[in-house]
Amino acid sequence: MTAALVRVLGDFDLAEEVVQDSLVVALEKWPEQGIPDKPGAWLMTTARRRAIDILRRDRRYRDKLALLERSPVAPDPTEADDRLRLIFTCCHPALAQEAQVALTLRAVVGFTTPEIAAAFLVSEATVAQRIVRAKRKIVDAGIPYRVPDGSELAGRLDGVLSVLYLMFNEGYLSRGDTVAMRRDLAEDALWLTRLVDTLLPDQPEVLGLLALMRLHLARSAARFDAAGEMILLPEQDRSLWDRESISEAVALLDRAGAMRRTGPYQIQAAIAALHDEAASWEKTDWHQIVMLYDALQRLADSPVVRLNRAVALSQFVGPEIALGEVNDLAIELSGYHLFHSTRAELLDRVGEPALAREARLRALELCQNPAERSLLERKLSR
Amino acid sequence: MKYVLLFGGTMESVEKLEGEAREEAMAAYAASGKWFEEYTKTGKVIGGEELQGPSTATTVSRNHGKITVTDGPFIEAKEVIGGFALIDVEDLDEALEMAKAWPGGPVEVRPIVEHRREG
Numbered sequence: 001m002t003a004a005l006v007r008v009l010g011d012f013d014l015a016e017e018v019v020q021d022s023l024v025v026a027l028e029k030w031p032e033q034g035i036p037d038k039p040g041a042w043l044m045t046t047a048r049r050r051a052i053d054i055l056r057r058d059r060r061y062r063d064k065l066a067l068l069e070r071s072p073v074a075p076d077p078t079e080a081d082d083r084l085r086l087i088f089t090c091c092h093p094a095l096a097q098e099a100q101v102a103l104t105l106r107a108v109v110g111f112t113t114p115e116i117a118a119a120f121l122v123s124e125a126t127v128a129q130r131i132v133r134a135k136r137k138i139v140d141a142g143i144p145y146r147v148p149d150g151s152e153l154a155g156r157l158d159g160v161l162s163v164l165y166l167m168f169n170e171g172y173l174s175r176g177d178t179v180a181m182r183r184d185l186a187e188d189a190l191w192l193t194r195l196v197d198t199l200l201p202d203q204p205e206v207l208g209l210l211a212l213m214r215l216h217l218a219r220s221a222a223r224f225d226a227a228g229e230m231i232l233l234p235e236q237d238r239s240l241w242d243r244e245s246i247s248e249a250v251a252l253l254d255r256a257g258a259m260r261r262t263g264p265y266q267i268q269a270a271i272a273a274l275h276d277e278a279a280s281w282e283k284t285d286w287h288q289i290v291m292l293y294d295a296l297q298r299l300a301d302s303p304v305v306r307l308n309r310a311v312a313l314s315q316f317v318g319p320e321i322a323l324g325e326v327n328d329l330a331i332e333l334s335g336y337h338l339f340h341s342t343r344a345e346l347l348d349r350v351g352e353p354a355l356a357r358e359a360r361l362r363a364l365e366l367c368q369n370p371a372e373r374s375l376l377e378r379k380l381s382r
Numbered sequence: 383m384k385y386v387l388l389f390g391g392t393m394e395s396v397e398k399l400e401g402e403a404r405e406e407a408m409a410a411y412a413a414s415g416k417w418f419e420e421y422t423k424t425g426k427v428i429g430g431e432e433l434q435g436p437s438t439a440t441t442v443s444r445n446h447g448k449i450t451v452t453d454g455p456f457i458e459a460k461e462v463i464g465g466f467a468l469i470d471v472e473d474l475d476e477a478l479e480m481a482k483a484w485p486g487g488p489v490e491v492r493p494i495v496e497h498r499r500e501g
Contacts, residue, residue: 094474142473142493
């Protein structure tokens with residue numbers, strides 16, 4: 001709805017203000033008068049009325065007022081186009097990535113500022129400032145409100161997908177956290193990715209990301225025990241995994257693969273699929289996984305990719321060689337807690353418990369996530 | 383909307399380079415003339431100049447009403463501004479497209495302040 005109004009009003013702040021105003025009105029009225037037959041249309045009408053009120057007071061917007069009064073309540077196809085435009089505007093590369101994330105959550109998903117702050121463990125003032133700055137830059141620097149065309153689309157879509165994946169990871173990794181008010185960021189990121197797939201169908205990397213998210217979420221029930229403690233992949237009870245979800249995700253991935261335009265998300269999804277389809281950690285097709293990491297390295301090389309590849313490698317060439325590869329990443333990944341915890345696991349396997357303990361302590365120092373911290377503490381106290 | 387594209391790097395810095403790097407930079411320098419020519423033809427570039435190197439710069443600064451004149455540029459930065467173009471395009475995406483087509487070093491894209499006159 002914000003999207004539809006931004007298009008008519010050409011003003012991000014105003015559109016968001018009136019949408020929030022009408023939501024407040026709805027929250028006051030609906031419990032007393034009951035929810036109207038078409039809540040969406042009701043909100044749109046209320047928001048439009050509110051926008052007209054505000055614009056009447058502001059003579060600079062006289063032309064836009066006329067436009068608003070003439071325009072019909074947005075029909076569905078336009079609404080869809082508007083949403084997509086809004087997503088691309090929020091994820092414009094001229095904005096800092098954290099601002100892209102905050103703005104997308106706020107304007108497209110409907111998060112409040114406190115919800116965004118809670119999800120990313122930053123203060124509300126920081127989030128509010130990020131959003132205000134980003135909106136100001138959109139207006140002042142002339143960031144267009146449109147879906148990029150042709151040659152620009154692929155690159156810009158990558159930017160959108162990395163925002164969605166960042167959102168998903170933030171939510172997925174913090175699951176099991178006891179903060180009750182935290183919204184499920186991972187589910188919201190999945191919803192948003194589905195939305196992008198609906199609005200911009202048949203994009204192999206969108207399907208790849210969708211499959212990747214679903215393959216991770218399919219393991220949700222096995223990721224925490226009854227006490228809320230995190231269980232890592234090797235120890236998970238695989239009978240708790242959502243088989244239906246896994247086969248649907250694999251079907252998505254097959255559809256993407258048939259388009260013959262491979263990309264990092266499709267490869268990561270293929271790796272997740274091999275894990276999800278394996279009978280056990282030991283029976284996983286590690287050789288295939290290492291080859292997929294090689295392919296990923298060719299497309300999007302990063303120290304983190306090499307770290308994950310080393311873990312897979314340790315399963316069929318042994319922990320000694322893998323440890324050597326991990327040690328090579330020491331300078332680049334010295335500030336990354338998973339580098340140290342991975343090293344600790346490998347050091348345990350080659351019979352170096354003292355060094356393993358040292359690495360684990362370093363991981364604990366660097367780790368912010370409560371569930372991961374608790375897991376490290378349990379291993380240290382063994 | 384109007385933007386100024388600020389181009390990083392000058393001939394002075396090109397001359398400091400050696401061998402292959404220098405040849406590449408010379409080629410980019412030659413290509414930048416073409417960039418100006420083509421975008422001026424389409425009316426997107428409405429002004430611009432190449433600047434002499436920072437060793438030719440003089441800074442006039444004001445501190446509590448006292449004016450001082452000193453040698454050198456006023457910002458200490460790794461990149462020096464080697465030139466600029468004033469462009470008139472639809473939006474930021476179009477400005478970025480032009481900046482991406484620039485054959486030389488980094489480009490800073492800055493929207494200009496449009497002072498509206500009443501009436």
